[in-house]
Amino acid sequence: MSKLLFIETLGCAMNSRDTEHMIAELTEKEGFVMTNDFKVADLILINTCSVRERPVHKLFSELGGFNKHKKPHAKIGVCGCTASHLGKEIIKRAPYVNFVLGARNVSKISEIIHKDKAVEIDINYDDSEFAFKDFRSSPFKGFINISMGCDKSCTYCIVPKTRGDEISIPDALIINEAKRLVSIGAKEIFLLGQNVNNYGRRFSGEHEDVNFTELLRRLSKIEELERIRFTSPHPFHMDDEFIEEFSSNPKICKSMHMPLQSGSTKVLKDMKRGYSKEWFLNRVNKLKTMCPEATISTDIIVGFPGESDEDFEDTLDVMKTVEFDQIFSFKYSPRPETEAQYFKNVVDEELASSRLTFLQSLHNEIMDKNNAKLLGNTYRVYFEDLHSDGHAAGRSDNNIVVKVKGSEELLGQFRDVKITAIGRTILTGEIVA
Numbered sequence: 001m002s003k004l005l006f007i008e009t010l011g012c013a014m015n016s017r018d019t020e021h022m023i024a025e026l027t028e029k030e031g032f033v034m035t036n037d038f039k040v041a042d043l044i045l046i047n048t049c050s051v052r053e054r055p056v057h058k059l060f061s062e063l064g065g066f067n068k069h070k071k072p073h074a075k076i077g078v079c080g081c082t083a084s085h086l087g088k089e090i091i092k093r094a095p096y097v098n099f100v101l102g103a104r105n106v107s108k109i110s111e112i113i114h115k116d117k118a119v120e121i122d123i124n125y126d127d128s129e130f131a132f133k134d135f136r137s138s139p140f141k142g143f144i145n146i147s148m149g150c151d152k153s154c155t156y157c158i159v160p161k162t163r164g165d166e167i168s169i170p171d172a173l174i175i176n177e178a179k180r181l182v183s184i185g186a187k188e189i190f191l192l193g194q195n196v197n198n199y200g201r202r203f204s205g206e207h208e209d210v211n212f213t214e215l216l217r218r219l220s221k222i223e224e225l226e227r228i229r230f231t232s233p234h235p236f237h238m239d240d241e242f243i244e245e246f247s248s249n250p251k252i253c254k255s256m257h258m259p260l261q262s263g264s265t266k267v268l269k270d271m272k273r274g275y276s277k278e279w280f281l282n283r284v285n286k287l288k289t290m291c292p293e294a295t296i297s298t299d300i301i302v303g304f305p306g307e308s309d310e311d312f313e314d315t316l317d318v319m320k321t322v323e324f325d326q327i328f329s330f331k332y333s334p335r336p337e338t339e340a341q342y343f344k345n346v347v348d349e350e351l352a353s354s355r356l357t358f359l360q361s362l363h364n365e366i367m368d369k370n371n372a373k374l375l376g377n378t379y380r381v382y383f384e385d386l387h388s389d390g391h392a393a394g395r396s397d398n399n400i401v402v403k404v405k406g407s408e409e410l411l412g413q414f415r416d417v418k419i420t421a422i423g424r425t426i427l428t429g430e431i432v433a
């Protein structure tokens with residue numbers, strides 16, 4: 001009988017890609033078969049996120065549940081960012097955990113499963129990271145890492161500690177991977193990195209000067225490739241050349257993530273973001289002028305230490321000016337090994353919660369107003385999901401999620417879809433061509 005593998009993935013797109021890598025290694029080298037039920041699994045993995053405190057708490061309660069209900073000899077492994085940052089502390093707090101594997105070490109998964117109480121959390125660069133077996137959770141689009149780690153020092157962020165220094169992956173490897181994915185049917189690629197538009201800052205060896213804009217140009221030459229998406233870019237690195245290429249290159253999807261974090265120049269300085277409110281608005285203005293159809297999403301943190309009512313007003317002001325299409329908003333969460341954990345003028349928990357609620361309801365109003373304008377528009381949709389209610393769903397070039405009545409034959413296909421009904425997260429439409 002095959003050995004069964006259960007993996008739970010928390011956190012960002014980088015983590016999802018790491019999970020794909022681990023599945024590939026374990027299914028191809030170790031003969032595992034996937035299961036959705038941890039109670040029957042022989043190996044239980046949890047790929048963790050440490051960006052905020054709550055998921056870390058959740059990890060230990062979840063591990064307790066796994067331990068209680070697992071099969072008698074099943075192993076439990078903790079992988080990813082919390083593994084990197086807590087290391088052997090995890091085995092101290094949960095002694096039944098068999099191994100701990102950091103975010104930068106996932107290529108070692110098939111070795112570590114054979115060791116008991118092993119902890120691998122080195123964040124130094126390791127060439128073997130590029131040499132994975134391959135597993136893809138979607139045949140229609142391919143996620144490709146273009147860099148690892150992060151060289152920024154945002155004062156709230158634990159990521160540089162969990163994922164290490166930023167290293168760009170040689171462009172030839174990225175282009176070959178994109179060509180290979182296209183040759184097996186993917187029409188869309190999704191480039192991943194903590195700070196994608198800082199691409200090319202450092203390679204592990206000799207490499208010609210290639211920045212992110214040039215990488216996009218090179219990738220877009222792949223003939224059968226139709227769409228390129230990427231996340232996350234940093235507003236600081238959004239120079240004119242980048243915005244111009246984004247706007248004029250028809251293969252680059254017109255949806256930009258611009259993580260604002262705060263609209264107050266003072267708070268941005270305390271966060272060490274490297275830009276001001278004015279710079280951010282200037283970049284948005286340039287983008288909207290050059291590419292009016294682009295949708296813009298953002299990340300916002302409220303309740304950062306020292307955030308006054310006026311600072312929060314600045315954030316609201318940017319929200320109203322930009323009218324973001326999507327926001328991911330969070331209450332500030334102090335993290336170990338970050339500068340901001342020592343900052344004074346901590347914002348009262350209740351005040352932070354009320355700011356978050358206010359921000360989110362303002363965004364809902366903006367969205368309802370803007371979504372209403374989409375009724376009757378037609379978008380070219382790339383179908384990639386089936387819903388159980390007889391609908392197929394996909395995304396427009398500018399990242400609007402649309403569903404239509406339909407089944408498998410639509411998957412992997414482009415269709416022109418006219419919007420017939422509006423919802424907050426998904427629109428309904430009918431195929432017109």
Ligand code: 5AD
Binds near residue numbers: 051299300
């Ligand atoms: N507290 C709250 N939110 C955070 N983020 C990162 N670190 C923290 C923190 N300490 C948010 C940022 C980032 C997103 C991935 O998570 O908004 O862009």
Ligand code: SF4
Binds near residue numbers: 012015049080159
């Ligand atoms: Fe992703 Fe950051 Fe969370 Fe790690 S800590 S999973 S890099 S969001």
